[in-house]
Amino acid sequence: MDPKQKIEQLVEQKKDKFIALSRTIWEFAELGYEEYQSSETLCKSLEEEGFAVTKKLAGIPTAFKGVWGSGNPVIGILGEYDALPGLSQKAGCPVKTPLHENGAGHGCGHNLLGAGAMAGAVALKEYLESTKQAGTIIYFGTPAEENLSGKAFMARDGVFDGVDFFYTWHPSSFNRIGAVHMNANISRIYEFKGITAHAGGAPHLGRSALDSCELMGVGANYLREHIIMEARIHYAYLDVGGRAPNVVQDHAAVRYVIRAPYLRQVKDIIKRVDQIAEGAALMSGTTVTYHTESGYSEYIPNNVLAETADKALHEIGGPLWDEQDFALAKDFTEAFNDQSKEKERETIIQRYGRDKLAEKLQNPLDTQIEKYDKNHIIMEFGSTDAGDVGYIAPTVHLNIATEALETPGHSWLKAGQANSSIGLKGMVTAAKVIALSCVKMIEDPDKIKQAKAEFMQKNNGIYDCPVAGVTELPKL
Numbered sequence: 001m002d003p004k005q006k007i008e009q010l011v012e013q014k015k016d017k018f019i020a021l022s023r024t025i026w027e028f029a030e031l032g033y034e035e036y037q038s039s040e041t042l043c044k045s046l047e048e049e050g051f052a053v054t055k056k057l058a059g060i061p062t063a064f065k066g067v068w069g070s071g072n073p074v075i076g077i078l079g080e081y082d083a084l085p086g087l088s089q090k091a092g093c094p095v096k097t098p099l100h101e102n103g104a105g106h107g108c109g110h111n112l113l114g115a116g117a118m119a120g121a122v123a124l125k126e127y128l129e130s131t132k133q134a135g136t137i138i139y140f141g142t143p144a145e146e147n148l149s150g151k152a153f154m155a156r157d158g159v160f161d162g163v164d165f166f167y168t169w170h171p172s173s174f175n176r177i178g179a180v181h182m183n184a185n186i187s188r189i190y191e192f193k194g195i196t197a198h199a200g201g202a203p204h205l206g207r208s209a210l211d212s213c214e215l216m217g218v219g220a221n222y223l224r225e226h227i228i229m230e231a232r233i234h235y236a237y238l239d240v241g242g243r244a245p246n247v248v249q250d251h252a253a254v255r256y257v258i259r260a261p262y263l264r265q266v267k268d269i270i271k272r273v274d275q276i277a278e279g280a281a282l283m284s285g286t287t288v289t290y291h292t293e294s295g296y297s298e299y300i301p302n303n304v305l306a307e308t309a310d311k312a313l314h315e316i317g318g319p320l321w322d323e324q325d326f327a328l329a330k331d332f333t334e335a336f337n338d339q340s341k342e343k344e345r346e347t348i349i350q351r352y353g354r355d356k357l358a359e360k361l362q363n364p365l366d367t368q369i370e371k372y373d374k375n376h377i378i379m380e381f382g383s384t385d386a387g388d389v390g391y392i393a394p395t396v397h398l399n400i401a402t403e404a405l406e407t408p409g410h411s412w413l414k415a416g417q418a419n420s421s422i423g424l425k426g427m428v429t430a431a432k433v434i435a436l437s438c439v440k441m442i443e444d445p446d447k448i449k450q451a452k453a454e455f456m457q458k459n460n461g462i463y464d465c466p467v468a469g470v471t472e473l474p475k476l
Contacts, residue, residue: 004315007436010123015428021045022115022427026419029083029104032144033473035062038081042114042141049122051139058157064141068125071134073448075438076160077121078168078389080145081114085476089412091419094331096412105415108146109171112402112418116427117168120434127439135442138163148474149294149467151385156465160392164448165305167437168386169430172399173406175318176370177310180380182387184263186270186295186466188256190216190277194286196250206248207285210241213252215283219276227269230379232259259383263297263466293474295466299387302394303374304451309398310372312436318369319401319425326363329404329422332413333364344406366401391463394451398433402426
C-alpha cells in the first residue's frame, strides 16, 4: 500500500470521530480567548489518541499543544477553533435562522479547521507508527485567530520554537495551495480625555473627546490618499462618551487597524496615524494616549512546502460531492445578495470558462484543483496570524472547498455550511492532504533542508513580532 492509500485509509477509519468533534466545536461557538469548552474537548481528543497535552501555553488559558513521537523531524500542525460574534446560524440551513439571537457562530469555519487539522495529525501519527519511522508531531491549539492575534502572542513567547516546518489549512470555496501573500496588520486603540460641560449653557468650558475622535477620522480619511495603494485603514468606535448630547463628552475611544503588505509598511503608516491623533487632540484641547493591542505579520507561503502540498492535493483530489451536496450549495447561493451573485458568476467564468457558467450555477461547488504557481503569488488583502508562525519556521496553509462558490466570508451563510455535509466532506479531505504532505516531507529530508534554506532567505531568522511589548490579551 503506497503512502496515499495508507493515509486515506487511516483518515477514513476515524473520520466519524472527527466529524463529531467538528460538530461539537461548532455548537460551542466560543469567541477568541474564551474557547474554554472547545479547547478542553480538543485536548481530550488528543489525549485519547496518545498525545501528551500541555495547556495554557504563553499564559493563554485556551492555548495548548499535544505532542507524540520522538526524534526528528519535528512537525507542527496548527488548529484553530474560535468563532465570530453575531453569526449564529442553524446547521445546513440556507435561510438566515440564528440558533441564538445575536449569538456567536463559526462564520469562518474554524470548527472544521481545528478538527480537520487534528484528524491529519492523528493519521500522520498512525502512519509513522505503522512504518516505524522517527519523528515528533505537535498539534498546536491556537486560539483567537480572528482579530486577536493568538499565534503572534504564542510566537513571541517561543511556543513554536524548535519545529522544522508547519502545515495548516483553512475552509474555502476552492481547492488550492494558496499562492497568496496576505497583509500584515496592527490594531491600535486611541483614548481621548477632555472636560465635561453643559453643551448648551457653557460649551466654551468643555473639551470634547468625541470631537477628537471625529477629527481623527477626518485626518485618517485624508491620509488614505497618501499611503501605498495596497494599504487599508479601518476603524471602529469603542467609546462615544455617553448618550446625553447636552453633556460635552470628556472621554472617547476608537480602534484603528492598519493593513499593508509588510509589517514595516504598517509601522510607517502607524507613525502618521499617531500624529493625526495628536493633532486631533491639539485642535480640540484634549489629551490622547494610544497603544497596540494586537497585530499580524504578513503571510508568504514557503514554496518548498507549498509545492509538496500541491502534489499531495492532486493525488488525494478534491472532495467528492453528490447530488444532495450540489443541491444544498445551490440553495445557499440563492440566498446570496446581488453583489455576491455577480461575484459568483465572475468567478465561474474566470475559473471554469463561460461555457460552464450555466452548469456551475446549478452545481456551485468546486470540482477542480488550482495549480500552485510560485511565480504568480497574488496579493490578498486579508490577514492571518499564520504569518507569524511563518517567521518561526517554514509554514504553509492550504485551502479545501467546504462551501458553495464565493460564499461570503464571516457570514451566516458560511456558518451554516460549516456544519453541513459540504463542510464536513471538505474537512476530511483536508486531513488527508495535510497528513500526506507531511509524509512527503518526512520521507525526503532534502525537502526539509530546502524549505529551511528558503525560510532563511526570507528573513534571515529574524522575527519582528507585531505584539512585542503588549502586556494584556486583546478583546473584541
